[in-house]
Amino acid sequence: MSNTGKVFSGFLEFIRATAIVLVVAFVLRAYAVQPFIVDGQSMEPNLHTSDYILVEKFSYYLRAPQSGDVIVFRAPERPDYNYVKRVIAGPGDRVEIKNGNVYVNGSRLKESYIPTGEPTFVSGTLDINYHKTMSTDQYFVLGDNRNSSSDSRDWGPVPKVNIVGRAWVTVYPLRDFGGVMHAQPQPVK
Secondary structure, eight states: OOHHHHHHHHHHHHHHHHHHHHHHHHHHHTEEEEEEESSSSSTTTTTTTTTTEEOOTTHHHSSSSOOOOOEEEEEEEEEEOOOOOOEEOOTOOOOEEEEEEEEEETTTEEEETTTTTSSSSSSSSOOOOOOEEETEEEEEEEEEEEOOSSSHHOOOOGGGGGEEEEEEEESSSSGGGGEEEOOOOOOOO
8 A cells, every 4th residue: 555545544544533532522412421610609618610510411311300419400591501509309399488498398408518507598688488389390499509599599490301410520620529419408307
């Protein structure tokens, strides 16, 4: 084989390998894992502005989102914008917020992902009374930093079709590297 033939054959092999890599990357991003950058303080102290997170999509093909999952979703009022929040309640659950406490199906929640001593809400504008039962495809979400979060209190439940996936791991900055804390809110006893 001539040098020109070897170069052309090598070029074709490079094009084929590149095409395979692009197809695999597209399939992985569309159905398995997608990167996102956190924008804002609404999930502090668990996620911070500019944290680079990976969101896995596959598990929600097998099961529904659960209370305590940190999810990325298209905002109901701005479908071109992605939010990251924690699921507090799912389909059929009744959510109440009164006197600064969150209740699901009549039980006040203890939220272990909010640091001890931190108020769930502050008095004032966040000390609202809210009552809503989720329909069969709705999820009630809140930011962990309730003082700096636009969430279901403001614009209502998130439809299931808006959910992109479950926040899986923080990959950057390296000091924050690790799995995203998924903790189910528990009733206070």
